[in-house]
Amino acid sequence: MSLTVRSATGESVQLSDTPFAQGGEAAVHAVPRFPGVVVKLYHPQVLQKRADTLRAKIDAMSSDPKLVSLKQHPGLAWPRFSVFDERGQWRGYAMRKAAGVRMNVLAHAMAYREQFPNLDRPAVVAYLLSLLGTLQELHTAGVMVGDYNLANFLCDPNSDTVTLIDCDSWQVNAAGKTFRCPVAAPDMLAPELQGKELGKVNRTLESEYFSLAILLFKALMLGRHPYDVVGGAGPVENIRKGYFPYGQGGGGIPKGPWFNIWSHLPFKLKEQLIGTFKEGAPNASARTSIPEWIDFLKLYQRELGKGWHDTQIKPANPKTKEYRGTQSISQPIAA
């Protein structure tokens, strides 16, 4: 059975029979006539319960003039327009087709080797800076991602760009209304949101910064979760307690290459991670902001370029020399 959908203006297109992506809520189909476009169709049982709510959000996201720059943003698969079936029933929306490999494959101690065989620290940092730039624009527009699911961040293996998908789950202020983000994985969620009914609470810049720091740590540490600790509680409980094993007064770092990798990160970056994961767990104002992360990662990028840090994704031995960046005052630096 071939699927036909049309836009509000009545223009109809055929969809590919088999979806190229499928989840619990919806399936995404290619549009053979427009290779750069895909259509997300919600499953009938989802529509039965929430069609009106979903449609209101998609219509607001795609029509609010304040958000028009996001619609055109190359790093986002933002909803463009609603689509209807042949009987005129609302079914979902059209968006730009995003390409790339899910970030949970890149940030993975094993899986990265197939898709990113030459992965090194400069490449990871470049992806993260691309992502941070887009997140900053979203925050400026009042959009909170809320659900920091690494599978929704696509890394293009042929460039350093990251594209964000699944935008319809985010918290958006549009058409005079706040649409909340009802989902998140507990192990990516700030402590103040743990156990809350997410459809009823607002995400804040601070809750974004906490989730983002977990993402950054995972990307820099090959998928290891910052709150993985040996001998007891799982990551969610450690988030609640603010128990981060790295840095002074920690303990319980898992065996393996993790401490080596950590030791090679620049001191200033580690300071921000420690501050966000320890003090920042109970105290939301202590979390590193996106502009700060951008500064620290750009500094890391420059210093990697100067050969000050190991560029390997998994350095074999812990760092021996003193970090040269702390000595920058006494070091002559070429302009």
Place this chain on the structure above:
Amino acid sequence: MFAFANFMNTPKETTMNESHDDLIDNPTPRCPVALVLDTSGSMSGQPIEQLNAGIELFIDEVKRDDLARWSVDLAVYTAGGLADCIQSFIGVEQIVGFSPLDASGGTPLGQATRMALDDLEARKKSYRDAGVPYYQPWLVLISDGAPDYGWQDAAQRASALSAQRKLVSLPIGVQGADLSVLSQFSSKPAVALDGLKFRELFQWLSASMARVSASTSSDASVHLPSVDSWGSV
């Protein structure tokens, strides 16, 4: 080693010590799966052949998934004459071969389940010791009959864990199975397998593993694929 007679693993993983390295190098949240298989005499012929094919398919399909292959840990127990662990917990990625099971003897399913539950506990402790998060473990119990004597305590344990959401316990009855007895191994009723559709069953199981390992958190609930294609509920 006798215990590994049916499975071939990558050489470095055949000793206990070294298989622990996997939890050090690979911090991917784990989904442990214990298969408890009735390999008693009544399973001989077609049923055991189809079961063997199903297990092989399961291993292949999990290995083909770019995330599940690093996440699913498998252990296999047989109840045929004696209860035996023919494969202790190992990452599916490290399994390089599987030679078919034979069927003979009685059905000590209770004893095999007890072994599986003990090993699951031990495996969970290894995860915690290594700081590796894990998903709810799975116990998949397949039988075409009813267990021999002494199964009630094992059933009770599995069923209690399943009621506490600490275990996904899936008893599956092949034709001729006593479903009311198998159902006592879980807080949910046993499912009757349609004919010998082991292939569909294991396809569903590998699809479920792909969903679990792609779910973002070891604490999140997961929508499993529908069972319509293989169950005859």
